Amino acid sequence: MRIATSLACLTMALALPARAAGLPPDAAVNPAAPNKTLEPNVVANSGRLEWVPFKRDLTDWPTLSHEDKRSTAKPRKVKLSQPLNGDPARGREIAQRSDKGYCIVCHQMPGEDWPGTVGLNLSNFKQRKYADEAVFQLLFDARVINAQTVMPPYGTNNILTEQEIRDLVAYLQSIE
Structure with missing residues (x-):
């Protein structure tokens, strides 16, 4: 699958x-x-x-082709307002869903047989002690930090809601 x-x-x-x-x-x-x-x-x-x-129309999705000249949303800097209040269990589900985060395609994650090889290994994420606000920004739109990233701008492109990003941050911050 x-x-x-x-x-x-x-x-x-x-x-x-x-x-x-x-x-x-x-x-x-x-x-x-x-x-x-x-x-x-x-x-x-x-x-x-x-x-x-294919079962879905992907023509609206940005490609990684240098010849794709369609305009994209500008990088968007956000602040994490209020306490995180994310649900790690929902965040784990989002990380695994192909229509949501699908983190396992690019990242290695604990308990998964499908090791991604593009992004950071997310095992032991909690030990890195990243601030919630920094992780929230990376998930919302990592282009603010690295303009050449291939990390999808989940918030800017409305792939994930703010609450789903909060849940994903809570999950990542719980990975021992």
């Missing part, structure tokens, strides 16, 4: 001519497909791939 989802998300970077306005030429899209976005499907015993419609 996770491999299929990750492969589907990678379709935005595979070589197929873009046929949707504003997308880079290497995006795997077809406006005639039910959800516009395509994913590779291995044709059994043929050594070939066929491009089939």
